[in-house]
Each structure stands twice: as structure tokens, then as C-alpha cells.
Amino acid sequence: MTSYRVINLRLVDGRIVNQLEEYQKYVLINNPVTYIYYNLKNRKIYVGETNSFNSRHSQHLGETNPKFNYQEFTNCLVIYSNLFNKSVILDLESLILNYMIAEADSTRFVFANGNNGQTELIYKNKEEILTEVFYKLWTNELHVLGLVNNPNINELRESLLFKYSPFKQLSPKQKEIVDEIEKNITKKYLVEAPAGSGKSVLFTNLAFSLAERNPNLKIGLITTGNLTKQFNLIFKSIGLNERLKVKTGSQLILDAKKNDKKFDIIIVDEAHKLKQHYRKGHPNARRHLKEGEEELTLLEGITDGLVLLYDPYQGIKPQNIRPSKIRNLTKEYKKLMLVQQFRIGGNGDFSGEDFLKGILYGLQLSDNKNFNTKVFKDDYFKIVDTFKEVIDYINIHSHAYPKTTNRVIAGYCREWISNTSKKENKGKKLEELPYDWNIDGINKRWNSTYEDWVKKINSENEIGSIHAIQGYDLNYSGVIIGNDITVNDGRIIAVSENYKDIGGTPLKEEFSLSELTEYILNIYYVLLSRGMDGCAVYFEDKNVEKIFRERVGL
Structure with a gap:
């Protein structure tokens, strides 16, 4: 019946x-x-x-x-x-x-x-x-x-359109933040929110609500390049694509300058990726910035209201504005907190917040010991001994749960020799490209694309870098913590020669080992926070594994 x-x-x-x-x-x-x-x-x-x-x-x-x-x-x-x-x-x-x-x-x-x-x-x-x-x-x-x-x-x-839908029911705290901003849209707000706390849902809901309630409001929307397409499709589906166009920071700033445009309010998703001038960065990422400039101040010049959705631990490149500088630039902003964890659940004894606090402490990014260590002894989390085991972990779960999204992801500790833009790879088919990873008799390539990598059929056979996975959710994640970090006198430090992200290494004359260490550890924080249902981790450097185990109570 x-x-x-x-x-x-x-x-x-x-x-x-x-x-x-x-x-x-x-x-x-x-x-x-x-x-x-x-x-x-x-x-x-x-x-x-x-x-x-x-x-x-x-x-x-x-x-x-x-x-x-x-x-x-x-x-x-x-x-x-x-x-x-x-x-x-x-x-x-x-x-x-x-x-x-x-x-x-x-x-x-x-x-x-x-x-x-x-x-x-x-x-x-x-x-x-x-x-x-x-x-x-x-x-x-x-x-x-x-x-x-x-x-x-x-x-x-599993669709990003579902996850970021503006019709999502909000948590009481998300609703409280939307209501507060709507009461005074000419103020400037820093909404601090860790990975998985619902920043992007807040982004679409706030934009939609402001557009509906204020038909003449000029709204600027900013996110990272790999998510603009998804957000624009969402706003098109609700008939607001003429009023709500999502761009990258550089696109919005250049457009405003070219057309002498001002906004009533600008909302920035993933504000930790706002850029500062950086000579080594990609030309497209810095053509709107002069020496000494950064995007936050330029945005303040074209709007009265500004909302930054921000996680201080997700800046992963030297061209991202440093957290200390963000704190200084936003001294007069209204500070709001969004901490409830939606990506990672719990079993009643612990919460997703415990896991995030734990990995921050385990990676020496935080001194906050206030988390329940049971999360690291639960079925949700495991440390494996070999590269083969982390590959098998994803393979097993993909076969057992065929409707789930499961990927192996890693720190940028191998050169991207399979890059199709390289002269020696021009015209080659995917199966003809060289391998980037050769361990335990297993050959793997880096992600063949950045945009929507998780949704590509072949991505199950590849290893995703930070640039392919940031902003995405997985069901089960296999994380490789590579040899780009080691331990010295009890502290985790970067191994610069093993960090292979060409655009992510500080300039030689400005080189700071502590700065590079912070970027790399932030990358691992992001990678470790992708899995909703389970996470297996393989450490290449066993001294790093030992430190991590001790700090999270294993």
C-alpha cells in the first residue's frame, strides 16, 4: 500500500x-x-x-x-x-x-x-x-x-548542484548569519568557517535571498575558477543569471575597472584564495595587481558591503594573502563564526569538528588539544602502511559501494610529467602518457584535468592534486602524505626539493622554510578533510606518521 x-x-x-x-x-x-x-x-x-x-x-x-x-x-x-x-x-x-x-x-x-x-x-x-x-x-x-x-x-x-543548492535548509547558525548581513548590507563581514561547515551553501543562499528581497541591489559574487561554472548554472536554473554572475576575483576586479562599475555588496566564497601581487604567479592571476597590491583592498574600492567566507587553513599558495595579513586588513570587519561540521559526521561519541581539530593538531597547525581522540580510533579513519594499501582502500570501497565517489588524493610531491601541455606530450593519447607515480609496482598519473576532475570517468584511475580537489567532497578518500614534509627536532618541516608545484614555491630571494611548511601543511589539512564517510592515510615519511599518531592519540 x-x-x-x-x-x-x-x-x-x-x-x-x-x-x-x-x-x-x-x-x-x-x-x-x-x-x-x-x-x-x-x-x-x-x-x-x-x-x-x-x-x-x-x-x-x-x-x-x-x-x-x-x-x-x-x-x-x-x-x-x-x-x-x-x-x-x-x-x-x-x-x-x-x-x-x-x-x-x-x-x-x-x-x-x-x-x-x-x-x-x-x-x-x-x-x-x-x-x-x-x-x-x-x-x-x-x-x-x-x-x-x-x-x-x-x-x-553527489552532484555539486545538489550540494550548493540555494534551496537547502540552513542550520540555525547559517540562518542567523544570513539575517544579520541582510539587516546591514553596507557593512563588511569576515565569516570564519572551516572545511565542510557549509560556506558554499551560505554563499548561494545569501546571494539568492539578497537578490530576491532587493530587486535593484548590485551584487558581486566571487569564487574559485573551478566552481564558477557550477554556481552560474545554479543561478541560471532559478532565473537570476542576469543579476547573479559568479566570477573569479581577478575577473570581477578587471570588469569593474573596465566598466567603471561599483557594487552594493560583494560576497566572496573561498576568500582564503584571494590573491596578492606575486611575481612568480601565473600572468592571468596577477595582471590586475600592481606591485604591493592585493585583491581585498581592490574589492573594498568597488563596494560598500563585503562578505568574506574564509578558512585561515586553506591558503595553499604564496600568491594567496597570508592569514596574518588578512587579520590586519579586516580589523574593522564584523567577525562571525560558522563551525558546525556538515561534511564529516560522527557516531555520537565524537563529531566532525573533533576530526578537524584533531588533524590541525596532528599536523602541528594548531596547539588546540580540545578534541575527542576517539574519532581517530573509529572505522572512519585509518592509517595504512603502504602505497598499495591506500590504492586498495579506494578500490575496495568503489566496488562495494558503486554509487559513491571515492578518490586517491595526494600532496604535490611528484612532478607532473604526464601534463598534456608539455611539448613532449603533445598529441599523445591518455594511455600513451608517462606515469607520475611508480611505487610498489603500481603506476599512476596525476589528475588529467583540474575542472570537474572528480566527475571525469578516468579520475578513479588517477591521483588528484590539491588543485583538482579543493572545494569538492568525496565519500571515501585515500590520502597520500608525501615526502615533501619531514621531521626535524620534533617539528614537521617542508622538504623544498620534494615539493613539485611550480607555481606554489616561494620566490628564492623571499624563501622562508616556515612559510613553505605552512602552505604544504594547509594542503594536507584540505586533503584530509574531503572524505564524508571514510579516510585512509599513507605517510611516505614514517617520522611524520609517528608525530601525527602521537598527537592524535594513536
């Missing part, structure tokens, strides 16, 4: 033209429902919830300035159940929206929904609604009607 029922209404100029039975009329007047307006021809959709569909339908038709003309919808699917109450229909609305956004690149739907800034809903039969209503609705009615392309929920859950 099904846990829900549906009524598929046919609409002509907003009028319901079905011949309805008495019980259906009763449902539309009296029952809590989630509903989906749609027009398959013009690819428009709206998902809503109400305690009285007839009343809500009349309100939609009477709106004076709707985002989309409701008379143009040709159908409305109304979902009802004896399990439904206000919390359930709100949660079901959110689930449908977020999973539909996840495949917006293939369905090309444009959503007429606004942003309601909804916080996470907790209710007693939530798991039953997910499995018995939502999953079945998605794979049956929604798929059959052509409202969804992919019936596989697990695949969609």
Missing part, C-alpha cells in the same frame, strides 16, 4: 479543467499538500506547500508581480498523505527542489521559486517520509511525468 497519493491537475489559463471526484475536491480544500506546477514545453516549474491548495492556487493567480505568470503552467501535481503535517510538506518541498536543482544541467528547468531561508526541519517520521514518500515519488510519478531525468537519487546526491 502506497504511503501517499497524487492528483495531476490540468490547467488552462490557471483554471482547473479536471472532472474531480468528491474526495479530491476535499483534499484540495482541506489537506496539507506539497504541489508542483509545471510546463514541460517552456521548461518552467514551481514547487510549493500549503494547508489548502485551492486557497493557495487563488493567491498565486492573484499575485500582482509574480516571478512567473502562473496562468502559463499547464499542470499541477498535488501530493497528499495521511502522514503529512506542516513540517512534512515543507521538508518534501525542500527535497524536491534540491534534487531537481541537482539535474538542472540536463533538464534545463527554470524554477520560479523564491528563497524562504528555511532552517533544518526535525520531526518524528522524517526517515519514513524520505524512503516511503520522496524516493518513491521521485522514481515513479516524477520520472514518468518527465519532471526528472535521472531516477537514481544516490547519483544526484
Whole structure:
């Protein structure tokens, strides 16, 4: 017996033209429902919830300035159940929206929904609604009607569009931060948030909410180059691509200078990657910066309001503004904290926050011992002895859980000799390229691309560098902590000759071993914080492994 029922209404100029039975009329007047307006021809959709569909339908038709003309919808699917109450229909609305956004690149739907800034809903039969209503609705009615392309929920859950959806339910703290910024958009804010704490969800929600509530607001949006495409697709799917265009810092600054443009507010995702002038950096990354300049001050010159979503431990290159300089430049900013961990769970004894604090302490990036060491003795985390074991860890989990995303990732401790831009590799097929890793009789290449590397089919056979993985989530991660760090007098230090990132090494005349050490350890912090369900680590330098084990209680 099904846990829900549906009524598929046919609409002509907003009028319901079905011949309805008495019980259906009763449902539309009296029952809590989630509903989906749609027009398959013009690819428009709206998902809503109400305690009285007839009343809500009349309100939609009477709106004076709707985002989309409701008379143009040709159908409305109304979902009802004896399990439904206000919390359930709100949660079901959110689930449908977020999973539909996840495949917006293939369905090309444009959503007429606004942003309601909804916080996470907790209710007693939530798991039953997910499995018995939502999953079945998605794979049956929604798929059959052509409202969804992919019936596989697990695949969609791994999509970046799903993870960064602006319809995501916010944590109370995320909602509090959005509300505070909206009250005074001309202020400057530094939102400090560690890996996996929901910076990017906050980014899309805040941008969407500001655009909806302030139609004339000039909003600038900045993220890293490998994520601009995903964010722009999200905002296109909600019909705001003309107002919300996501760019890199250099693109936004150059565009503002060229067109003499100013913004009311600029929101910067991954603000730890803002750049300073650096002579050794890539020309495209510094053509907007003169000697002594950095992007933060230039951004302040083109906006009144500025929001930085920032993690001091994720600056990984000398062209990133140093944390000490960020602290100095943001002395007058309003400081906000976002610490709840969403990427890494826990088992009740420990939390994801314990794990992040632990790896920071284990890598000597922090002196804070206040974390539960049980996280490092749980099935979530393991240290393996050989390169082969870390490769096997990912291989085993990929076969056991074929719908999960699992990758081997490593510090930049090998040259990228398989780089296709190298003269000697021009015109070669992938299988003809040389190997970058040759250990334990196993040959592997670095990531063949940076953009969307995780989503590429061959990435399962490659090893990802920091530039291919930063900003992405994995289910199971196999992390190689390479020979670019060692131990000297009880301290972890960089081994400069083993660090192979050409653009990431400080200039010779400005060389600082402590500075390079900080960059490399930040890289390992990022790599170790990618896995949602499990993490295996192989240390090339056993002295580093010994220090790490001692500090995390192993």
C-alpha cells in the first residue's frame, strides 16, 4: 500500500479543467499538500506547500508581480498523505527542489521559486517520509511525468548542484548569519568557517535571498575558477543569471575597472584564495595587481558591503594573502563564526569538528588539544602502511559501494610529467602518457584535468592534486602524505626539493622554510578533510606518521 497519493491537475489559463471526484475536491480544500506546477514545453516549474491548495492556487493567480505568470503552467501535481503535517510538506518541498536543482544541467528547468531561508526541519517520521514518500515519488510519478531525468537519487546526491543548492535548509547558525548581513548590507563581514561547515551553501543562499528581497541591489559574487561554472548554472536554473554572475576575483576586479562599475555588496566564497601581487604567479592571476597590491583592498574600492567566507587553513599558495595579513586588513570587519561540521559526521561519541581539530593538531597547525581522540580510533579513519594499501582502500570501497565517489588524493610531491601541455606530450593519447607515480609496482598519473576532475570517468584511475580537489567532497578518500614534509627536532618541516608545484614555491630571494611548511601543511589539512564517510592515510615519511599518531592519540 502506497504511503501517499497524487492528483495531476490540468490547467488552462490557471483554471482547473479536471472532472474531480468528491474526495479530491476535499483534499484540495482541506489537506496539507506539497504541489508542483509545471510546463514541460517552456521548461518552467514551481514547487510549493500549503494547508489548502485551492486557497493557495487563488493567491498565486492573484499575485500582482509574480516571478512567473502562473496562468502559463499547464499542470499541477498535488501530493497528499495521511502522514503529512506542516513540517512534512515543507521538508518534501525542500527535497524536491534540491534534487531537481541537482539535474538542472540536463533538464534545463527554470524554477520560479523564491528563497524562504528555511532552517533544518526535525520531526518524528522524517526517515519514513524520505524512503516511503520522496524516493518513491521521485522514481515513479516524477520520472514518468518527465519532471526528472535521472531516477537514481544516490547519483544526484553527489552532484555539486545538489550540494550548493540555494534551496537547502540552513542550520540555525547559517540562518542567523544570513539575517544579520541582510539587516546591514553596507557593512563588511569576515565569516570564519572551516572545511565542510557549509560556506558554499551560505554563499548561494545569501546571494539568492539578497537578490530576491532587493530587486535593484548590485551584487558581486566571487569564487574559485573551478566552481564558477557550477554556481552560474545554479543561478541560471532559478532565473537570476542576469543579476547573479559568479566570477573569479581577478575577473570581477578587471570588469569593474573596465566598466567603471561599483557594487552594493560583494560576497566572496573561498576568500582564503584571494590573491596578492606575486611575481612568480601565473600572468592571468596577477595582471590586475600592481606591485604591493592585493585583491581585498581592490574589492573594498568597488563596494560598500563585503562578505568574506574564509578558512585561515586553506591558503595553499604564496600568491594567496597570508592569514596574518588578512587579520590586519579586516580589523574593522564584523567577525562571525560558522563551525558546525556538515561534511564529516560522527557516531555520537565524537563529531566532525573533533576530526578537524584533531588533524590541525596532528599536523602541528594548531596547539588546540580540545578534541575527542576517539574519532581517530573509529572505522572512519585509518592509517595504512603502504602505497598499495591506500590504492586498495579506494578500490575496495568503489566496488562495494558503486554509487559513491571515492578518490586517491595526494600532496604535490611528484612532478607532473604526464601534463598534456608539455611539448613532449603533445598529441599523445591518455594511455600513451608517462606515469607520475611508480611505487610498489603500481603506476599512476596525476589528475588529467583540474575542472570537474572528480566527475571525469578516468579520475578513479588517477591521483588528484590539491588543485583538482579543493572545494569538492568525496565519500571515501585515500590520502597520500608525501615526502615533501619531514621531521626535524620534533617539528614537521617542508622538504623544498620534494615539493613539485611550480607555481606554489616561494620566490628564492623571499624563501622562508616556515612559510613553505605552512602552505604544504594547509594542503594536507584540505586533503584530509574531503572524505564524508571514510579516510585512509599513507605517510611516505614514517617520522611524520609517528608525530601525527602521537598527537592524535594513536
